[in-house]
Amino acid sequence: MQLLKLDLQFFAGEKTEKATPKKREDERKKGKVAKSQDINTAVLLLFCFIILIVFGSFMKNGMLTMFHHTFTEYIYWDVTFETVQQVLVEALIQMGQILAPIMTIAIIAGAAANLAQFGFLFTAEPLKFDLKKIDPIQGAKRIFSIRALVELLKSFFKIVFIGTITFFIIWLYKDDMMMLALKNAEDALAFFGRTTVMMGIASTLALLFLSVFDYAYQRYDFEKNMKMSKQDVKDEHKNIEGDPLIKSRIKEKQRQMATRRMMSEVPQADVVITNPTHYAIAIKYDEEKADAPYVIAKGTDQLALKIREVAKAHDVITVENKPLARSLYDVIEIGDVIPEQFYQAVAEILAYVYRLDKQL
Incomplete structure (x- = not known):
């Protein structure tokens, strides 16, 4: 009889039930949602490389203008506090103009990737100080957990997969690369720029393909961790509905007030x-x-x-x-x-x- 009682307690505590809407909402407020960081990275890189293709000439001309101005005008200035300050301010303004397109698109792409995965969410809960985050025992458990092993295998597979793609592209252009000694510096830089962008886009597309599977895994792992036991569901329902004793007292008080009226x-x-x-x-x-x-x-x-x-x-x-x-x-x-x-x-x-x- 005692053994049967223990078995029932064990099964009551086993997490077999799907998370209730209330628990999902509570966890969401804490910033705990199903998301894949690989999707964010892939979307961010893809848009950044597209911006490099579209605004590459603009960025190159801006850099050339800045270097030309530096070596034709700034180099003859006397080194004083005012001239150094002016050079720094003008250089920062020029660099800001050059990097503005790629920084703007990067911010938009990162926000869009997150919105596509879990919608709009703003919470400062993850920023709160928590001693559990610096607990060495909990840290060791995370390092040697099954999840850490899965992340290690994922990272290794991504390195191999993306490395193979980039090596294949370099192999395709190996002959052109060998002939760069016969070309001028501008043509050589243009070749390396085109090859780099091509490798970046190919690698990004590969990462985006892998991120679909990563998101599926993150979703599965999130749902698994969100599961509740039958007792958890009962306790939550009791908390939502309220203590039966308190509810009965409230109803009795309401009945008394109605009777007096x-x-x-x-x-x-x-x-x-x-x-x-x-x-x-x-x-x-x-x-x-x-x-x-x-x-x-x-x-x-x-x-x-x-x-x-x-x-x-x-x-x-x-x-x-x-x-x-x-x-x-x-x-x-x-x-x-x-x-x-x-x-x-x-x-x-x-x-x-x-x-x-x-x-x-």
Whole structure:
């Protein structure tokens, strides 16, 4: 029996359930989402190489202009604090203009890659100081974990795969590379620039292809780590719904408040129809509020007794009508007008009450 109990506890703690929406939202607020860094890197590199192709001439001309200005004008300036400051400011402005296209596209590409994977997310939670992050024991566990081994194998495979592609491109252009000794510096630089961009784009496309599988793995690993045990799901549901004891107390308090409000309306009733002891229905007729009489209080047993006591204390007439009291209690709620099928019976009672009032 004890062994069976232990087995049940073990299975209750085993993480076999998918993460609930609440847990996903809580983890997302902490910055924990499924993403592949390889996708970010591949998209960033791809757009950067495209920008190099499109704006390469602009960047080259900017660099040549800066070097020409340096060796034809700056070189003759006296070295003073003002001249050094001016050279640095102008150089920074020129470098900023040259690098502005590639930096702008890099920022946009990085943001787009993240948005494509997990949408917009801003949180400072990962930046908070946490002693667990510098715990050497936890660090050692991460280093020698299965995940670390998988990351090592992934990195090795990427190096081999991308290295093979770049070597293949160099091998294709080996003859042109050997003939560079017969060309001028500008042609040689142009050749190396074209070859470098070609290798970069080919490697980036290969990395983008591999990143699809990496994202699938990251997604699988994320879902695996997000799994919950049956007990976790129950605890979360309990936290969302609230403690049953507290909920029952709240409901009891609400019921008491509703009863007090209902009892405060009883003195305004025209008549209280009783069973005589088990049911009590307080009815009022006000032409300005409703076209027919309506119920302002009802109850059974102890509540019915309180209604009768309040009615007696405020000289509200009580009329015994067992079938009518029972029928009204079953089909009508507080604030509702009397159904049409009870018009005749209620009208007779109200007429009787009004006659008694006139006699009194």
